[in-house]
Amino acid sequence: MSSANNTRPRVLLLGTIEHAHSAWSSISSIADIITPSSTDRTTFIAESLSGTFDGCMVAYRSFDSFDVTGKVDSELVAALPASLRFICHNGAGYDQVSIPACTARNILVSNTPTAVDDATADTAIFLLLGALRNFAVGMASLRAGEWRGTTLPALGHDPQGKVFGILGMGGIGCNLARKAAVFGMKIRYHNRTRLDPELEKNIGVEYADFDTLLAESDVLSLNLPLNPNTRHTISTPEFAKMKRGITIVNTARGAIIDEAALVNALDSGQVNSAGLDVYEEEPAVHPGLLSNPRVMLIPHMGTWTIETETKMEEWTISNVRMAIKSGALRSVVPEQR
């Protein structure tokens, strides 16, 4: 526990450490760990304003802390102690944290790139195959005791030879491209910044502009971060530009797609099938997705493995350690670089 005259650094723990206990003990041996006692946003803000977290220079934050603090938006940031210089977020996607609000208060934010790449790309491959092959239909009928169902599931499609469009070519997109190549897919991508031609050749991907990617893909995977610029990147006009019968895969963030527009596109047959790990209003899922057997659904489990969750915690803790030791972050988010 800390005392008023303590000179050890103070670290605010928002959420829990589930796996990387030995890495975390390397922090608790050099810093005092402060954990909020509040269980909702109103009391958290009051607790922070009362001075309980004063002196904390760095916060470790996991997704589960959302239940206590809500979004790290300007209201929450304003209530955090003036001493706070760093927020180390455990997750690749950091849409729960307002970067402009943090930047305005001189707080640097880190995320966990690379740690999530394999597990998220593996999830996308699972959804891609499941949606192309109508596996969700067969799984549901089998569990209902009806073998392949009273009406047979429609025949699926093989990935071999299909054009696979990847929107967003960061670490997860590149990892996914390499994995999809094994299935004999022709891989195109679109990204804000085009990859180095050497890297394109090495991964086996071709660059396409956004509209060409939409028009030529048999399967489209979304692998871009959610921010105000990428919200509803895919909506009714974009579905209209796609090949009829396309398969959509989303392991990024639900709100990249206008979910209601996706439901309409599925209902009209413009989109044949979808594989989704993420939803616009998690944990709520649009009833039109839940009721559609051509949609393969999983509840945001893209990084849900012991190995990856451990890697993510260790990565986040390495940012906390670097903040304490050298006043810098290992993986500051791109907006603050």
Ligand SMILES: O=CC(=O)O
């Ligand atoms: O969704 C998972 C992550 O952002 O790491």
